Each structure stands twice: as C-alpha cells, then as structure tokens.
Amino acid sequence: MQPDKLVYMANQIATFFKSQPGDDGAERIAAHLRDFWDPSMRAHLCELAKQDDQVLDENVRKAVALLN
Template sequence: MQIDKLVSMANQIGSFFAAMPDHQEALDGIANHLKKFWDPRMRRELLAHVDATADSGLMPLVLEALGRHRAMLG
C-alpha cells in the first residue's frame, strides 16, 4: 500500500480519538485500532516510514501512540 494512504488513514484514526477527553485513552484507542483492523504489513510499513523520515506527516497524537505502543504494533 502507498505510504501516503497509510499516513492519511492513520491521521483519520488519530482525529477520531483526539476528541477523547483522556489523553492516555486516546493513545490506547489509536494503537488498539491499528492492531485490530490493520494488516501487520501495513503497521510495519507505517513504523518503517516513521523510522526513516524526519517529517512523517503523521499528527503528533498518532506519533505518540506509535511510540508508546510500538512493541504491540510491530
């Protein structure tokens, strides 16, 4: 899948969970959604993109969720 599409999809998920009043719950929600609904190859590609790119195009909340839950998502 093209990385631009993955970034866009991840940001849409992040936008949804950003409305949650509890920050940790939002981070957990993003990670759980990616784990539950994304193919492992999609998650690996997104994580590789974050590792390889200074400006990944991901919203800060998504980047934080990926960082905190990397072991679960990788």
C-alpha cells in the same frame, strides 16, 4: 499500500480520537491499529515513522512507539 495513504489513514484515526473524551488517544490509536490493520500495514507505518515522523500526528507517533 501507498505510504501517503497509510499516513492519511493513521492521521484520520488520530483526528477521530481527538474528538473523544480522555487523554489516552495514543493508546486507543495503537489498539485500533492492532485490531484493524494487518501486520504488514503496521510494519510499514512504523518504517514510515522512522523515516519522517513529522508527517504523522503526534498521537500517531506515540501510538507507533507503543506498537514496538
């Protein structure tokens, strides 16, 4: 999958969880990624976060850290 698409999708997930009550957005994003993204997509997102995490929402960056 294209890197831009992964970033877009991850940031969309973060936007959704921002609208939900609670302050556990990063944990919920990580759970969503574990449940619905295949391992290669998660690995690619983790690599992208290492290269340039500024394109990722803050909670996505936190979620990526929880995936490792």
